[in-house]
Amino acid sequence: MAPSAPQEPGLSAVPSYEEEQSQARFDALIDRDARVEPRDWMPEPYRKTLTRQVSQHAHSEIIGMQPEANWITRAPSLKRKSILMAKVQDEAGHGLYLYSAAETLGTSRDELNDQLLTGRAKYSSIFNYPARSWADMGAIGWLVDGAAIANQVPLCRASYGPYGRAMVRICKEESFHQRQGFEILLALSRGTEAQKKMAQDAINRFYEPSLMMFGPPDDQSPNSQQSMAWNIKRFSNDELRQRFVGMIAEQVKVLGMTLPDPELHYDEVKKQWIHKDLNWDEFMNVIKGNGPANSQRLERRREAHREGAWVREAATAYAAKQAQSEVA
Amino acid sequence: MKHEELDAALDSFGDALASATRVTPGNALRPEDIAVDGVAPSDEVAQYALTLGDDSLILAQRLAHWISRAPELEEDVALGNIALDILGHARSFLTYAGLAWDKSEDDLAYWREEEEFTSLWIVEQPNGHFGVTIMRQLIVSIFQHLLYQKLVSSADETLAAIAAKAVKEVDYHRDHAIQWTIRLGQGTEESAEKMRHALDILWPYVDEMFRDEAVHQRLEGIAVLPSTLRDAWQEEITAVLTDAGLQIPSTGQAMVYGRRGEHSEHLGYVLAEMQVLARKHPGASW
Amino acid sequence: MSQQNNWPLWEVFVRSSRGLSHVHAGSLHAPDAQMAVRNARDLYTRRNEGVSLWVVKSSDIISSDPDEKDSFFESPQGKDYRHATYYKASEGVKHL
Numbered sequence: 001m002a003p004s005a006p007q008e009p010g011l012s013a014v015p016s017y018e019e020e021q022s023q024a025r026f027d028a029l030i031d032r033d034a035r036v037e038p039r040d041w042m043p044e045p046y047r048k049t050l051t052r053q054v055s056q057h058a059h060s061e062i063i064g065m066q067p068e069a070n071w072i073t074r075a076p077s078l079k080r081k082s083i084l085m086a087k088v089q090d091e092a093g094h095g096l097y098l099y100s101a102a103e104t105l106g107t108s109r110d111e112l113n114d115q116l117l118t119g120r121a122k123y124s125s126i127f128n129y130p131a132r133s134w135a136d137m138g139a140i141g142w143l144v145d146g147a148a149i150a151n152q153v154p155l156c157r158a159s160y161g162p163y164g165r166a167m168v169r170i171c172k173e174e175s176f177h178q179r180q181g182f183e184i185l186l187a188l189s190r191g192t193e194a195q196k197k198m199a200q201d202a203i204n205r206f207y208e209p210s211l212m213m214f215g216p217p218d219d220q221s222p223n224s225q226q227s228m229a230w231n232i233k234r235f236s237n238d239e240l241r242q243r244f245v246g247m248i249a250e251q252v253k254v255l256g257m258t259l260p261d262p263e264l265h266y267d268e269v270k271k272q273w274i275h276k277d278l279n280w281d282e283f284m285n286v287i288k289g290n291g292p293a294n295s296q297r298l299e300r301r302r303e304a305h306r307e308g309a310w311v312r313e314a315a316t317a318y319a320a321k322q323a324q325s326e327v328a
Numbered sequence: 329m330k331h332e333e334l335d336a337a338l339d340s341f342g343d344a345l346a347s348a349t350r351v352t353p354g355n356a357l358r359p360e361d362i363a364v365d366g367v368a369p370s371d372e373v374a375q376y377a378l379t380l381g382d383d384s385l386i387l388a389q390r391l392a393h394w395i396s397r398a399p400e401l402e403e404d405v406a407l408g409n410i411a412l413d414i415l416g417h418a419r420s421f422l423t424y425a426g427l428a429w430d431k432s433e434d435d436l437a438y439w440r441e442e443e444e445f446t447s448l449w450i451v452e453q454p455n456g457h458f459g460v461t462i463m464r465q466l467i468v469s470i471f472q473h474l475l476y477q478k479l480v481s482s483a484d485e486t487l488a489a490i491a492a493k494a495v496k497e498v499d500y501h502r503d504h505a506i507q508w509t510i511r512l513g514q515g516t517e518e519s520a521e522k523m524r525h526a527l528d529i530l531w532p533y534v535d536e537m538f539r540d541e542a543v544h545q546r547l548e549g550i551a552v553l554p555s556t557l558r559d560a561w562q563e564e565i566t567a568v569l570t571d572a573g574l575q576i577p578s579t580g581q582a583m584v585y586g587r588r589g590e591h592s593e594h595l596g597y598v599l600a601e602m603q604v605l606a607r608k609h610p611g612a613s614w
Numbered sequence: 615m616s617q618q619n620n621w622p623l624w625e626v627f628v629r630s631s632r633g634l635s636h637v638h639a640g641s642l643h644a645p646d647a648q649m650a651v652r653n654a655r656d657l658y659t660r661r662n663e664g665v666s667l668w669v670v671k672s673s674d675i676i677s678s679d680p681d682e683k684d685s686f687f688e689s690p691q692g693k694d695y696r697h698a699t700y701y702k703a704s705e706g707v708k709h710l
């Protein structure tokens with residue numbers, strides 16, 4: 001590390017010798033592409049960035065349960081009902097793995113949950129669209145879980161140990177999510193006219209939002225550079241989006257359906273996929289809270305929290321009584 | 329991570345990860361196996377299997393509603409596991425029953441009318457608050473545990489095989505309900521009050537579980553006579569309620585006959601929701 | 615808005631099959647030990663991942679101080695004679 005500049009009034013204190021040592025140790029870990037573990041010293045901005053990213057990710061898993069939970073009771077066959085139930089339940093598990101990782105950074109789940117319920121925390125904006133038809137269960141599995149997987153596979157190597165480990169566990173479980181979604185669409189694509197129409201309609205609605213799951217274009221994503229430098233992120237938003245759109249462009253042919261993007265093509269010169277311009281205004285608007293289902297999604301979480309309060313209290317009270325009687 | 333590594337990881341995502349884990353589906357009896365390898369039961373045995381399947385189907389449908397609404401995320405996962413187990417039992421029993429009539433599990437679940445369902449009133453009861461759901465689980469899972477324990481020795485091999493898997497799973501459901509009943513019964517004044525209320529509203533549907541119907545009597549050695557489970561059930565639930573600081577309420581017993589197709593007002597709504605999509609697309613496959 | 619009435623944090627260790635050690639899998643919240651072990655079963659063994667579970671209250675775990683890393687783990691460094699590979703003279707002798 002460079003020697004510290006002379007202190008100017010109003011600026012933060014000069015890092016102490018210990019801090020510089022710690023910073024050097026941290027930098028060395030990152031340089032070696034080694035993992036940072038919870039009790040290691042880490043720079044505050046690193047901790048903050050990770051806490052935000054991991055908790056947003058956790059919130060997304062939890063809020064993301066809702067559009068699919070909406071169809072469990074109406075699933076059109078008992079086999080699909082089982083699969084969907086298992087899938088939604090997995091997402092709850094993913095949320096828990098991630099909260100568990102976030103907590104190792106020093107923020108309690110209670111606090112993280114509070115951030116979500118009071119609207120201070122963000123989550124993936126795609127879940128603020130309603131799941132209107134059964135085909136949405138297919139499109140969500142194929143496109144939304146698919147985009148999530150493309151994002152998450154590199155995160156298995158994130159520099160923060162607990163985050164990377166949570167991602168490994170999640171990725172293992174995700175392997176069936178995308179496939180079950182694709183197979184829902186495949187069944188519909190081989191079905192009646194009404195089923196085909198339902199499938200195409202769902203693909204049309206989820207295509208663009210799923211591409212936006214990778215985040216804003218690289219030139220508008222100010223924090224990405226730093227995250228890459230810290231080995232949290234391994235690929236840029238646009239790089240991952242490219243790869244994803246290339247994969248689904250092939251997969252959609254198996255379905256005999258189309259992607260709602262007449263401009264989509266592979267540019268042989270640039271060696272990359274070109275897709276239409278995405279509606280980032282709408283994206284920002286949904287992030288701000290104005291998506292069709294923002295209000296409903298948050299209220300469901302608040303309601304569950306509120307209605308569950310007496311249960312959590314009772315269990316706490318029981319545990320306290322038990323502890324007391326053991327002492328006595 | 330290099331670009332090529334990412335490509336490779338994404339290319340083989342499903343396969344590579346599936347085989348790279350120690351995760352296995354296990355080798356338990358599945359509804360698919362029954363559909364393929366099962367020997368068709370007699371009409372009488374099928375009627376009996378249908379009653380067991382209907383109880384499980386309606387209960388699973390009820391429990392499924394909790395996912396994303398539980399008091400704590402860990403409980404979302406727990407209730408999800410229980411609902412999945414019970415749905416699995418329903419599918420096995422219905423698949424087996426259907427073999428007698430050349431019908432699939434889905435034909436039976438989605439295309440029968442309310443009066444053709446044979447479920448008990450207790451499983452049709454609304455979820456209510458968490459305490460009501462737990463009390464319903466306590467009542468039903470102790471019953472099912474005793475039932476499947478006996479069904480394991482049924483002269484009908486398929487019923488015995490389904491019961492052999494189900495009994496282990498229901499044992500866990502029973503434990504889950506017991507743990508919560510004790511915590512809520514002894515937790516706070518509010519939670520104890522809620523549990524007393526849950527007992528009051530559910531207790532009227534206890535007797536129906538133990539009523540012997542003609543179908544049970546005709547299937548000696550194959551079906552379990554519900555009346556033979558009553559004493560053990562009473563003893564077990566009394567012990568749990570005592571541990572929880574609760575008492576069996578003095579409410580009377582409702583004259584209800586779900587097994588004969590006479591259902592609570594709730595069932596119509598449960599079925600409407602469950603069947604709406606399938607019925608909108610007759611003949612479609614999913 | 616939430617009252618600080620939260621359940622404690624528990625660390626979960628899973629033995630994936632007989633003959634192997636329990637390995638840390640993650641954490642969860644539960645009101646008490648009995649519920650913690652049940653929640654661990656539901657959360658961490660949904661796909662036959664385990665045959666045995668441990669749960670430990672996170673606050674009960676004592677760990678070495680990472681800042682003392684260098685001094686704490688210095689001693690074994692350089693003691694190559696604790697490893698069989700140190701003994702070159704006996705290389706090639708069978709069953710040794």
Ligand SMILES: [Fe+2]
Nearest residue numbers: 061090091094
């Ligand atoms: Fe997930």
Ligand SMILES: [Fe+2]
Nearest residue numbers: 091145174177
């Ligand atoms: Fe998923």
